[in-house]
Amino acid sequence: MSLETSAARAAILARLRQHSPAFQDDLSAPEQPLPVTRLDDSESLLERFRAEVERLNVIFQHVADAEGALDALLSVVRAENASSALLWRQLPLHGVPEALESIGVQPILPQVQGAARHDIYRALNDVPLGISGADAAFATTGTLVLASGSGQGRLPSLLPPTHVVLLPQARLFARPEDWLLAHGAQTLQRARSVTFVTGPSRTGDIEMQIILGVHGPKRLYIIVFD
Amino acid sequence: MELKANAFPQAAIIALKDIQLQTALARGTTNASNARLRAMSEVTDAEALRRQARAAKLRALRNLPALLEQFEANITQRGATVLWAEDAEACNRLVIEVARRHAVQRIVKSKSMATEETGLNRALEAAGLEVIETDLGEYIVQLDGDSPSHIVMPIIHKTREQVRDLFVEKLGMTPSDDPEVLTAFARQKLREAFLSAQMGITGANFLIAETGTVAIVTNEGNGRMCSSLPPVYVVIAGIEKVVERVADFATLVQLLPRSATGQRMTSYVHLISGAAQPDEPDGPAFMYVILLDNGRSRIRGTRYAESLACIRCGACLNVCPVYQNVGGHAYGWVYSGPIGAVITPLLKGVANAAPLPHASSLCGACQAACPVMINIPDMLLRLRADLVAEGEAPPGLSAGIAAWARLMSSPFLYELSGAVARLATRAMAGSDGQVRRLPVPLLGNWTENRDFPPFAAKPFRQLWRERQRGQ
Ligand code: SF4
Numbered sequence: 001m002s003l004e005t006s007a008a009r010a011a012i013l014a015r016l017r018q019h020s021p022a023f024q025d026d027l028s029a030p031e032q033p034l035p036v037t038r039l040d041d042s043e044s045l046l047e048r049f050r051a052e053v054e055r056l057n058v059i060f061q062h063v064a065d066a067e068g069a070l071d072a073l074l075s076v077v078r079a080e081n082a083s084s085a086l087l088w089r090q091l092p093l094h095g096v097p098e099a100l101e102s103i104g105v106q107p108i109l110p111q112v113q114g115a116a117r118h119d120i121y122r123a124l125n126d127v128p129l130g131i132s133g134a135d136a137a138f139a140t141t142g143t144l145v146l147a148s149g150s151g152q153g154r155l156p157s158l159l160p161p162t163h164v165v166l167l168p169q170a171r172l173f174a175r176p177e178d179w180l181l182a183h184g185a186q187t188l189q190r191a192r193s194v195t196f197v198t199g200p201s202r203t204g205d206i207e208m209q210i211i212l213g214v215h216g217p218k219r220l221y222i223i224v225f226d
Numbered sequence: 227m228e229l230k231a232n233a234f235p236q237a238a239i240i241a242l243k244d245i246q247l248q249t250a251l252a253r254g255t256t257n258a259s260n261a262r263l264r265a266m267s268e269v270t271d272a273e274a275l276r277r278q279a280r281a282a283k284l285r286a287l288r289n290l291p292a293l294l295e296q297f298e299a300n301i302t303q304r305g306a307t308v309l310w311a312e313d314a315e316a317c318n319r320l321v322i323e324v325a326r327r328h329a330v331q332r333i334v335k336s337k338s339m340a341t342e343e344t345g346l347n348r349a350l351e352a353a354g355l356e357v358i359e360t361d362l363g364e365y366i367v368q369l370d371g372d373s374p375s376h377i378v379m380p381i382i383h384k385t386r387e388q389v390r391d392l393f394v395e396k397l398g399m400t401p402s403d404d405p406e407v408l409t410a411f412a413r414q415k416l417r418e419a420f421l422s423a424q425m426g427i428t429g430a431n432f433l434i435a436e437t438g439t440v441a442i443v444t445n446e447g448n449g450r451m452c453s454s455l456p457p458v459y460v461v462i463a464g465i466e467k468v469v470e471r472v473a474d475f476a477t478l479v480q481l482l483p484r485s486a487t488g489q490r491m492t493s494y495v496h497l498i499s500g501a502a503q504p505d506e507p508d509g510p511a512f513m514y515v516i517l518l519d520n521g522r523s524r525i526r527g528t529r530y531a532e533s534l535a536c537i538r539c540g541a542c543l544n545v546c547p548v549y550q551n552v553g554g555h556a557y558g559w560v561y562s563g564p565i566g567a568v569i570t571p572l573l574k575g576v577a578n579a580a581p582l583p584h585a586s587s588l589c590g591a592c593q594a595a596c597p598v599m600i601n602i603p604d605m606l607l608r609l610r611a612d613l614v615a616e617g618e619a620p621p622g623l624s625a626g627i628a629a630w631a632r633l634m635s636s637p638f639l640y641e642l643s644g645a646v647a648r649l650a651t652r653a654m655a656g657s658d659g660q661v662r663r664l665p666v667p668l669l670g671n672w673t674e675n676r677d678f679p680p681f682a683a684k685p686f687r688q689l690w691r692e693r694q695r696g697q
Contacts (some may be wrong), residue, residue, distance in 0.1 A: 001405075003323055008519075009310040012465065015523040022533035025277075027285045033473050034278055036480045037490070038270050089507075109296040112508045117457060121421040125238070139490040153507035154454040158447075176491070177476040185611055186471040188437040188499050192304065193454065193509060196495035200446040203364035204487070205379065206405040207250070207386050214362055215415055215420070216447030216494070 013105050032122045035078055037140035037175055041045055045139040045172050046224065052142030053222055056199030057212060062224045069166060069225035071165075073131070077105055078127055080162050087131040090151030093166050093225070096131065110155045121159075130156030130217070134167045135187070135194075138176045143198040144222070145179065146200075147191035154193060165219035227345060227373055230558035231570050231579035238585075247383055251553050254382040259490025262541055262595065263696035269484070279481045280598040282474035284534035286435075287526060293435040293468045294517065300438025304500030306513040315346035317518050321346060321427070322353045324514055328458045330355065330424040334416075336442070336449040337361040338429025339377060339538055340462050340518055342560040343573070346427075357427075358419045358447040363411055368397050375554030375562065378486045378540035383553055416448070426452030426510070430463035431537070432478060433515075436471045438499055440515065443482060445493045453498055457543040459510035461498075465517050466526075466534040478537060481597040485539040521573045528682060530605055532567050535598045542592035542602060548585050557582060564592035564602045569610050580618050583609035 039048070050060050061072050070093060076086065078101065081143055084106040087096060093148070097107040108127060112120045132152070136145040144165055146157055157163050173179040201216035212218050230237070238507045241247055266272045286293055298308045317340075325333065333350065335341070335357055347368070359368040363380035367373060370392050374380030381389075393399040399411050427447050432441040432559035440461050442449040448693045453459050469475055485488040502509025526534055543549045543563030554562035559579070561569045567582040576583070583606045592602045684692075 003307070003309060003320065003327075005310040005316075005320070008312045008316060011312060012310055012517075012519045012523055013291045013294070015519075016294075016465075020288055021284075021526055023284045023288065023532070025281060025284055027281050027288065029281075029285060029471070029473075030278065033477055034270060034274050034313065036269050036275060036477065038268060040486070049620065064569065085511045095451065110507055113504070113506070113511065118422055118475050121455065125417070125421060138491075139277070147349045148502070148506055148509060150503075150505040153509075154450075155508050158450065158454055161512075169591040176480060184476070185368050187436050188434070188439045188497060192498065192500045192502055194497040195450060196491060196497075197493070198489075198491040198495075199493050201445070202493050203409060203446045205361075205381055206384075206389055206408055208254055208379070209405045211406055211409040214409055214446040214448070215360070215416065215451050216391070 004072065007011055028136050033177065035175055036176055039140055039174055041119075045174055046169065049137060049139040049142060049172055052139065053199065053220075056142055057220075058199055059219065059221045060224070065125075065226055066093055069093055069223050070095065072165060072223045073166065074099060076223075077129060078103065078218075082127075082129040082162075084108055084127050085129040085131050086124060086127050086160060088133055088155040090133070090155060091131070091166060092133040092168050095202070098099060110153055111157070116198060123186070124159055127160050128162060129160070130154055130162070130163045132156045132159040134165050134171065136171045136173055136179045136183070137167055138173055138196075140175045141198055143176060143196045144193045145187075146197060147187055148193035149191050154195075157195070157197065158216060161213060161217060162219045162221070163200075164221040164223065167222055169224050169226050172224075192224070227342060227560050229570075229574050229578060231574070231582055233558055234556055234581035234585055237558065238552040241552040241556050246385055246555055248436060248551070250385065251550055253549045254376070254379055254500055258379070258540070258544040259595075261515070262485050263488075265484035265488040265490065269661050270488075275481060276597055276599050277476065277536075279477050280535065282469055283598050284532070286469045286474070287466065289532055290465065290468065290526065293470055293568050294465060296435040296470055297433050297438055300435070301440075301500055301513075301515060302438075303612070304438065306438075306500045306515055307357055309514060309516045311516050311518045311520070314518075316536060317344045317462060317516055317520070318349035320516055321462070322350065322355070324458065324460055325350070325353075325355055325425055328424060328512065329460060332419065332423045333357040333425045334360050334419050334423040334452050334456065335426070335430040335446075336444065336452045337380070338427070338462060339362050339560060340426065340464050342374065343520065345463075346462070346516070358416070358423070360416050360419065360446075360452060361444070362409060362446060365412060365416065366392060369393075371465070373555065373560075375545060376540060377538050377561070377563075385553065418674045420451045420455050423456045425458040425460060426454075426456040427460045427462065428452050429484065430461050430467050430515075432475055433463055433468040434472060434475050434497075435468055440498045441475060441479065442496045442498075443479065443492045443494070444496070445487075445489075446450065447494050450494050450496045451495060454509055457510055458512045459498075459501070459514070461513070462514045462518060463515065465519055465522050477675060482537050482539050485541040485595070485597040525572050528572075529608065530568070530572055532600055533565070533572060533605060536565050537598060539597055540601075541595040541597065545591065546592040547587060549592070557585070564606075565600070568602055568605045568609065575602075576609055576612050576614055579628060580613055583607075583613060588647075589631050602687050
């Protein structure tokens with residue numbers, strides 16, 4: 001057996017090139033697609049974002065500056081009784097690892113590429129808290145954008161039951177399409193993994209009753225700072 | 227999954243008598259439909275957006291070969307391996323081969339209709355590999371040896387008590403029928419699987435050609451686990467999933483959750499454009515994308531090409547009076563509801579799914595709900611015509627049409643038949659005025675599960691004559 005599929009590839013493409021379906025519709029691509037969500041010009045983006053995420057059971061805080069953000073973060077860590085936390089090296093806030101250490105919380109920067117991956121997962125699985133930044137956020141849907149990259153791993157937002165996101169207010173966009181049209185293509189070409197996070201992990205599979213925290217985080221905190 | 231679409235009439239009767247199923251279907255479909263209506267009422271212009279979404283999908287279908295090549299070139303450049311599969315068997319074989327190459331034993335899998343279609347799990351197990359479904363509903367279905375009955379709500383047909391009994395019997399759980407407890411129990415079991423698996427498999431909701439990106443949409447986050455934790459990540463995507471630009475994706479990724487569950491955005495939308503880079507702290511070291519044809523390129527060349535625009539939101543199932551009453555299993559294959567009644571005959575041959583094009587009242591609710599405005603009623607009618615052309619018309623239809631033609635061409639016969647029907651049905655009606663059972667061979671089946679209204683006491687023609695005479 002082999003992974004050589006060029007014959008299948010050629011056959012499929014040849015069949016597709018044989019005829020092109022003739023649809024009756026006007027299929028010209030709009031230069032500026034129609035925006036999906038209604039949004040009042042007078043509406044404050046931050047207030048809209050807050051309303052959307054709170055509807056999704058997110059715990060939202062808005063603080064004035066970086067110092068306030070650090071304080072807010074530490075009080076979340078204390079409230080969650082965490083003794084360690086997974087975090088991004090590349091956070092939008094300076095001094096997080098030092099601040100955690102100062103209150104006796106061990107900061108962990110996971111590094112799992114390579115053979116020992118499964119052992120490391122096991123060792124990290126009980127860490128109660130993950131801390132990350134966000135590359136962007138969308139007000140009308142209450143969404144955070146987490147791009148992977150050097151110093152921005154997937155694990156802090158994946159394994160722990162609680163995830164805290166530090167979001168500089170300037171990264172707030174009105175709608176998903178605003179960010180996707182302006183920065184989407186470029187971000188997708190740069191980052192191998194980009195995740196839109198909208199509220200905590202949830203399921204409605206059993207009798208449509210909504211349960212939070214099936215696989216990913218059960219609790220999501222967002223700290224917005226200027 | 228074994229094809230049992232020709233048993234639709236029998237399966238439907240069993241479903242109609244299943245009280246538990248009827249309750250579950252009514253709750254599930256009504257909730258989802260109401261949520262969709264609410265979510266679609268908040269958008270700028272629902273009709274214009276549906277046209278925009280439809281145009282994006284149809285444009286991609288028209289340019290499919292070029293877009294697939296563009297997608298392939300872009301993602302290959304970032305270290306992913308793109309493989310092409312002509313059919314289900316080839317696809318399953320490729321997955322097994324990838325597993326062997328990387329010495330994989332345990333696989334975690336996220337919900338994917340394409341792999342239901344190829345029967346991947348069975349093939350993997352036959353090859354000695356362990357595969358674990360990680361979507362809560364799919365996990366339950368797998369444990370139970372059952373199959374999903376809705377594209378979006380796989381266990382819409384199961385009650386919490388059934389889930390409890392299953393977990394107690396198969397996994398030794400301390401009994402509880404609280405969904406919170408059941409979910410927490412499954413979380414712990416599945417976490418174990420995520421941490422130890424060597425391969426993750428997901429489907430794809432969209433492939434973006436412009437950037438070479440795979441988009442997967444989930445609420446539970448299991449798709450993200452499968453695509454982030456194991457060292458090997460395999461995507462299986464139908465070739466019709468490709469869209470041209472990020473801008474097209476921007477519209478579609480918002481109409482999908484609004485139509486499916488009424489959410490403005492699902493909890494997670496994961497966009498993966500290749501295996502992890504060496505300087506990243508985590509992520510898969512290898513990524514494969516299998517592009518599956520399995521009949522799609524053939525369908526694209528027919529007048530049913532539009533059916534390939536489906537984004538699998540499930541809205542047409544939720545509004546369909548037939549689905550609402552019989553549920554997904556009666557359709558006898560992976561795809562159910564109105565779109566299933568179109569896709570199953572197209573993929574498996576119309577003679578092998580002959581009842582499905584008739585499992586519709588052609589009320590048009592499906593098309594009205596569809597975010598990409600697929601003309602399902604029209605395709606069902608064409609499939610019925612194809613069935614007649616293949617000599618597969620339902621029994622009695624041809625004889626019935628001949629008799630009807632004679633009746634309609636003779637005013638006397640027409641009036642006489644009306645008078646007979648009027649008297650007969652009044653005589654048969656119960657105290658509530660409904661006819662419980664018609665003693666006519668063909669129509670007898672029809673009243674097995676429904677009532678028949680008696681004919682009006684005075685026919686329209688008589689009322690009209692009386693009116694003309696000033697009575
Ligand atoms: S046919 Fe339309 S409504 Fe039905 S599942 Fe597909 S996209 Fe949704």
